[in-house]
Amino acid sequence: MYLTQGFHRSLQRDPDAVMTVHGDRTRTFGEVADRVARLAAAIRRLGVRSHDRVGVLALNSDRYTEAILATAWADAVLTPVNTRWVAGEIAYSLADCECSVLIVDDAFAPLGPALKSLYPGLTTLIHCGDAPCPDGMLSYEGLIAEHEPIADARRSGSALAGLFYTGGTTGFPKGVMLSHANIVTSGLGAAGHGLFRAGGTYLHVAPMFHLADFTGWIVQTLLGGKHVSVPAFNPDTLLDVIEQQQVTGMTLVPAMIQAIVDNPGTAGRDLGCVESILYGGSPIAQGLLKKAMDAFPRAGFTQAYGMTELAGLATFLLPSDHQLGHLESAGRALLHTEVRIQNADGAVLPVGSVGEIAVRGGNIMQGYWNRPDDTAAAIVDGWLRTGDVGRLDDQGYLYIVDRLKDMIVTGGENVYSVEVENALSAHPAVRDCAVIGLPDDRWGERVHAVVVLREQGTSPDDLRVFVKSAIAGYKTPRTFEFVESLPRTPTGKVLKRDLRSERLSTTDEKPAPAI
Template structure:
């Protein structure tokens, strides 16, 4: 199995079909593959050899789609850079991975001088933009225009496909090593449900293409040979316009993005009837938001994916027919390519309904963390990946994620799972979003603290929210303090950065 395999099928079967659609630029599979093979040759001319890492720091584009395939075509290794990181974090990932070649677009060209200074082994910058290149950079389009296509190296199987750095929600980024088998297994297993993509699917890339959530859908679409419709980044109007103009059938979004779409005042003005399937992840979706999405996209089928970078990234799927009742709060059942189990602190399986650590096994589980054998050994044990997520399985195999184990709050000797408190808060009509963390307390060890974003035009006091929570959860789980904010820090994957919330509280105390 290898990521470029679908290209050869498409060239044989549908060479004149659209492969990428980006703004007013459409390229067929014949054109797409020719550019990929020429870019691979250009990379060879820059000294890229087997196993070398090539990074890309860019917004979504058709060139990003070419990068994702030209790197394995050239027998090299992907290193897609998180575009929301600070310069120091970007430099860390480049240095840690030993990346020598970095491709940048217009949005990040200004960062090149600082990265050159911070990354002594970064020998080559390739400029993939529309404006003038920065000094000393190689032109992406010239690499393609001045080199003859080379044969696909067919890098495959257990060979390393990419190093994907974690979003940093729990600490310093780690480079997750995923093989071609890992990535194709996760994509194929997800597609096998019949609830994502099809032979006639048109996939919209609105989530960041550096992230494994979007890349899993991308890999599935490459296998099936359908077109990739691409917008530079998520912005409600751009997404709505792309849906109306290019009529995609499938998209991946996080609940925050879905909320922004349904809340947009102009949403009713767009023809969204082409959309058939929505894959979402990052967190479960509330019943109210789910109903609004289904109203906005008549007939659409929604699937939730639970997973993480380390499992390339899909562990379980909540399929459309299970989006009702109690299961709506779950992460679904094990995906076709995945096994799940819950274990106690000693690694022993626990009974159904008992909270423990969620573990995952299958061909999609990472090879390990780049240059971090101790961290790898801590999470890969006896063939199982230990996720660090607390959860339980019900009698039908639905997994319920109650919290990151490291985010569990211990107050007065009682364990409080922040997800349960957040669920209670979400039921109040004045709450648009919340994040719950533990604050240090000499008396209780920790106290429950809620950070809340109010819905537009809504007003509510902390006391009212506390009283409301007590109607739904135990008193010791109810927030002792409530903070109202305009925004909550999010990772590039759309996950709440609770570490940053804790750090901000620590600075104020």
């Protein structure tokens, strides 16, 4: 199994078919193959050897797809860089994996000098934008033009394919080592459940550096079809591209879905071409999902539960499950995974019991880059300890309860923040919310709600009474705080660590403007 496998298959079947579309730029499989083989030759000429890392810091584009393929073609290891990071965080990840070659586009070329200063080991910057190549960088198009194509190394199996740095919701980013077999196994498992289709048109709107969209990339590449990309999410641009390119599949996070259904321009659009929407990254309100289904009338919605350490995927809630009353579930194990619930000692718990979610399968990461202790703690007897709390019902449906680190212990009782957030988000005035634990002299921790309102006029008492009617009193937030927005990762997960640290550091362990 190898990343370029599906690409070779499509190239053999129809080299003149369109593979990539970005703006007005369209390229066939044959054209992409020639460019990839030449770019791989350039990467090798720059001194990159087997197992060396090649970084990509860029917005979504057709060149991102070429960089993925060319890195594997050159027998190297892909290192996608989080586009939300500041220079110090980017430099940390590049230094951590000793990446000496970085591909940057117009949006991130200005960071080049700072990155080289922070990490002197970064010796080569390749500019893949449309603007003139900055001084001190190599031209992406120039390198392709100057080099003769080389044969695909077909780096495969257990060989390292990529280092994907975690989003950092629970600590400083760690490099997750995923092999070719890990990634392709996950892609085949998703394809086996009918996610997307051969010959379809997949839209890259979620950031391509992240496993959420990379899952879509590998599935569509394995099946064969067109990759359409937009640099970043914008509802109006997204809708235009869907109609113009007749997009059949895409990956969205709940925050994107919310923006689409709230966008006045969505009404009246012809979105019937969309057949499959993969979503996940954070919980989604059932009301929002219903509006999304109305906006995309022919689309089958598939919810994914997973993480970077699982090459993206563990369970699917399939379109058919959405019609059978399982919307509160994260679905069932994929074809390539096993899922179980266990206690702190690793013992399997009975059906219905709440415990840590563990996953096993050919998609489990090889480990964390240069972190053997973290790897040993995460993978025990072949099972990945996810750090998430959940339960399984008697049909194998998984219900996510919380992150272990987000569980609140108040007055000796365990409170799962997701349960409180579900109750709170059901209030019509609540647009977004997050529940965290803050130190309390009496209770040890108190339940604190950070809320984004749809409109002003709702009081903390209104919310407190509403939540108390749905869940036990000890789970009801003791304090509320109203904010304009919540900090999130690129995949929509609320950065609760940031919420907690900000409130502790600025208020001496007392919540800011809360009632």
